[in-house]
Amino acid sequence: MAALSAASARPVTLTDTALQVSGLYKAYDGQAVVAGVDFAVPTASCFGLLGPNGAGKTTTLRCCLGLTRPDAGEIVLGGHPVPAGAQAARRRVGVVPQFDNLDPDFTCSENLLVYGRYFGIADATIRSRIPALLDFAGLSGKASAPIPSLSGGMKRRLTLARALVNDPDIVFLDEPTTGLDPQARHLIWDRLKRLMAQGKTLILTTHFMDEAERLCDQLAILDHGRVMAEGAPRALIAGHIEPQVIEVFGDDVGRWAASHHDLGERLEVAGDTAFFYCREPAPLLAALADEATNSGLRYVHRAASLEDVFLKLTGRDLRD
Amino acid sequence: MRGSCFALPRPGLRWLPVWQRNFLVWRKLAFPSLLGNLADPLIYMLGLGYGLGGLLPAVQGVGYVQFLAAGTVVASTMNAATFEALYSAFSRMHVQKTWDAILNTPLSLDHVLTGELVWAASKSLLSGGAILLVVALLGLAASPLALWIVPLIFVTGLAFAALGLIVCALAPSYEFFMYYFTLFITPMLLLSGVFFPTERLPAVVQTIAGWLPLAHAVQLARPLLLGQLPDDALAHLAALLAIAGACFCIATALTRRRLLK
Incomplete structure (x- = not known):
């Protein structure tokens, strides 16, 4: 060396x-x-x-x-x-x-x-x-x-x-x-x-x-x-995006997300996934716990990452 | 970038590592490379020289194989420099991206191109020099004047390397080089007095042929091999150097436009 x-x-x-x-x-x-x-x-x-x-x-x-x-x-x-x-x-x-x-x-x-x-x-x-x-x-x-x-x-x-x-x-x-x-x-x-x-x-x-x-x-x-x-990186996440993300997937997720959009600060739907960006995830998690099993929805709860900032700033459209 | 694309090349002295790189690759493959460069032209020279030559009277006062020997030396010089500046340089520029790697170092594109130019001429010196040696061993060199052919080979190599680098800069793919061979190299081979004296050609064609770079090289090499001082030696030499210099400037401008955009 x-x-x-x-x-x-x-x-x-x-x-x-x-x-x-x-x-x-x-x-x-x-x-x-x-x-x-x-x-x-x-x-x-x-x-x-x-x-x-x-x-x-x-x-x-x-x-x-x-x-x-x-x-x-x-x-x-x-x-x-x-x-x-x-x-x-x-x-x-x-x-x-x-x-x-x-x-x-x-x-x-x-x-x-x-x-x-x-x-x-x-x-x-x-x-x-x-x-x-x-x-x-x-x-x-x-x-x-x-x-x-x-x-x-x-x-x-x-x-x-x-x-x-x-x-x-x-x-x-x-x-x-x-x-x-x-x-x-x-x-x-x-x-x-x-x-x-x-x-x-x-x-x-x-x-x-x-x-x-x-x-x-x-x-x-x-x-x-x-x-x-x-x-x-941490400052970008803190400054540009809500700290919690809940991704909800399922066939009819668009309709479900539209009727629950007020449970997150910001909602994005891409394909059969809805991204709820929120500061306080408890109400949405409670709603999912009640309804998800019946409506065939699955979800992931995670902290916001740089990728979320990136997608927010540059959009979800493909670039080739 | 337009303005600086057409600025004169600034080769400096730092092109040597580029030359060394190519030399190191060549050294690994030297034997098959030299054999290939040597065998083909010698087969032609001996086959045509003795086979066809046996049917011919003296050409310009000498046996046909003696006439053909000088042409063979310069034609194989041309081929070696051309192949190196087309196929090998193109593969380093476009396929292996060797030049891109070098451009990330303190060297400039001008250094890369100068290294390639001098390398192609050096390689043609190895090929042409090897043929000259065999020609001399066969007793086809009349006097020590033939030694002047050694620097002539290098200058001829520079001219064809510079021409080849222009084609390399313009080539989208290897296939492009066929046009250069079919439309330029092959006709030149036939019009420059390699296989037969140009006096046999119509006057108009003779005039055009006189301008071809290979013709200048033949006009110098043939008398030198026959033990005579060439006519207009300085004019022919100046023409070869001018072709090398002008073509290298054009090749530099075109390659800058291609790679530094």
Whole structure:
């Protein structure tokens, strides 16, 4: 772990803000994809960018890395203005892309060596870091394994190790656990927490709300190219939604819900499920206890989650 | 992005790791790769040279196989650079997303493209150089002047790599490359004096053929292999370098438009 823990020994340089985005605007063919986005990521925190497909997350990330030139707005990444200083900024940045782009012709350690060279790091330095990086990724025995022999979870972990080859201050992760099984997902979460403990700044996009709730200090919910809400996960739940949710399912739930809507502050019906959002659940629970068995309804009572906030802000319509 | 798409390439010196990456892949597959690049053109050269050549009188004062040798060297240089800049570069850009991975590092797209350009030319140097070596071992090189063909191979490789990178930037899929081969590479192979002297062609076609990049390479390589100094050597060299430079600028602009939008 020598190579990785070296980061915590290094004094925090530059600013307290790892990434500052102001007034970001980008349109394609007259259609605004990012329509005035502002947010700031404090150094050594984990920031989540949430949003349905097509909300503008990827374009925002590409702008932050200097890969897409915005039509308007200012970005400062690690103290460097982007895109003008993007190449310098990327020296101190690691990126875990959404889709695997490891080099299939190389072994695990060759992937790390070749990638480290792109940062101008000497071969000897990279080679000395490789064992710790592979260990961090849980791939210690796989130094000479060819990429096609790795599972999806192993590839994602190797991609994470590759993003750390330059010992970055800031790590971007674009949907880091999409397509992974629960075991692999938990392992990635564990590693991301370790990186946070080392003082690295994480910026991740996801549409897994439990992931965002678990990892992020701050998050922004993005839709139609705008920030719909921003804050700490708990604060967003407290500020945007009633604390209790009762989901009622059954064939004729729509009619039943309509006649009982006054038992919750807010009611949403989607398909054969009615979502009652309320502060005081007792009256509704009593009504359900009386009537549910006879009317063939079932229900779940739970605390409100980030997913409820997300759905309230971005709607229940499919985005493809 | 429009303005900066058309800015001149800024290759810097940091493209070397991109070249090294491709070299490392090649080293793993070097033997079959070299064998493939060597066998095919040599079979053609020896088959046509001795088989067809046996039926022919002297061509431009030399035996047909001697005439054909220079053309074979530059044509296989062209093929090697073209294949690398089309199929291999496209697979790194579009299929494996290797370039996307590199663009997340401090390297720019200009570094990636310069690395690919120089790599394709280097690979063509390996192929063309190997053919030249066999040609020399067969006693078909008249004098040490033939050594000048080595840098010529590299310059020819640069020109065809740059041309190929333009096609790569425009390609929606691998199938697209067939157009380039059918409409450009194959006609050029026949019009550039590789298999027969261009004096046999109608005047109009001769004029057009004189402008083709492969023709410049043939005009330089053939006399050098026969132990003579080429006519208009500097003009031909300048033409190849100009083609390489102009095409690389176009390829850079097109690839920026494709990937950095």
